[in-house]
Amino acid sequence: MKLDLQSKSFGTRPVLGDLVLSVSPGERLAILGPSGIGKSTLLRILAGLDTNFRGNRSGSERLAPVFQEPVLLPWRNALANVTIPTGCPPGVAREWMARVGLAGHETKFPRQLSLGQQRRLSLARAFASDPQILLMDEPFASLDAETASRMIALTADLLDRTGAGLVIVTHDPAEAEALSARSVTLSGTPARLQKD
Numbered sequence: 001m002k003l004d005l006q007s008k009s010f011g012t013r014p015v016l017g018d019l020v021l022s023v024s025p026g027e028r029l030a031i032l033g034p035s036g037i038g039k040s041t042l043l044r045i046l047a048g049l050d051t052n053f054r055g056n057r058s059g060s061e062r063l064a065p066v067f068q069e070p071v072l073l074p075w076r077n078a079l080a081n082v083t084i085p086t087g088c089p090p091g092v093a094r095e096w097m098a099r100v101g102l103a104g105h106e107t108k109f110p111r112q113l114s115l116g117q118q119r120r121l122s123l124a125r126a127f128a129s130d131p132q133i134l135l136m137d138e139p140f141a142s143l144d145a146e147t148a149s150r151m152i153a154l155t156a157d158l159l160d161r162t163g164a165g166l167v168i169v170t171h172d173p174a175e176a177e178a179l180s181a182r183s184v185t186l187s188g189t190p191a192r193l194q195k196d
């Protein structure tokens with residue numbers, strides 16, 4: 001996937017400036033930078049969710065976005081939360097749930113799961129779609145330190161197993177390091193990339 005961005009504005013306000021970013025399947029990239037600089041905006045453009053920018057995005061990799069909030073279907077059980085959005089067979093969904101430590105929770109509803117479990121369910125859902133690149137927006141924010149570090153280790157392990165690539169938006173350089181991700185930092189107004 002390659003993004004050749006000239007600019008991205010909200011109304012008349014330019015948020016992102018000239019920048020080039022490319023990620024291939026198997027590669028891990030962390031986008032760092034202070035709050036409000038434009039990290040989520042850049043990730044949405046990379047994900048193809050925002051096409052209102054000047055520049056060019058190319059690539060036909062299968063992508064799976066993982067947002068900060070798990071965004072689950074409240075009236076469907078955990079297993080259906082994996083099968084419905086991905087179209088994967090129930091057996092595959094069960095396997096992914098087991099890999100993230102949710103075996104035995106298949107018939108629970110999202111509200112019956114802790115935030116950490118909901119996050120793991122959204123990770124299982126992302127991997128069940130057999131992505132070539134995962135796009136994660138602050139997926140470990142607002143978890144306690146121990147849960148966050150377990151989630152990071154789990155994510156790294158699943159990326160290793162599947163060979164999927166990763167683009168992660170984070171405030172925390174330690175997260176990038178724990179995931180063995182190359183990092184780039186957004187800075188300035190409008191924001192541009194500075195290589196770390």
Ligand SMILES: Nc1ncnc2c1ncn2[C@@H]1O[C@H](COP(=O)(O)OP(=O)(O)OP(=O)(O)O)[C@@H](O)[C@H]1O
Pocket residue numbers: 010015033034035036037038039040041042
């Ligand atoms: N839909 C929108 N309409 C108008 N302005 C927006 C919109 N989305 C984001 N912005 C603005 O664009 C800028 C970048 O926002 P963005 O969410 O990308 O930052 P961020 O680096 O991800 O921040 P954080 O780390 O706090 O999540 C902010 O000033 C924000 O207010």
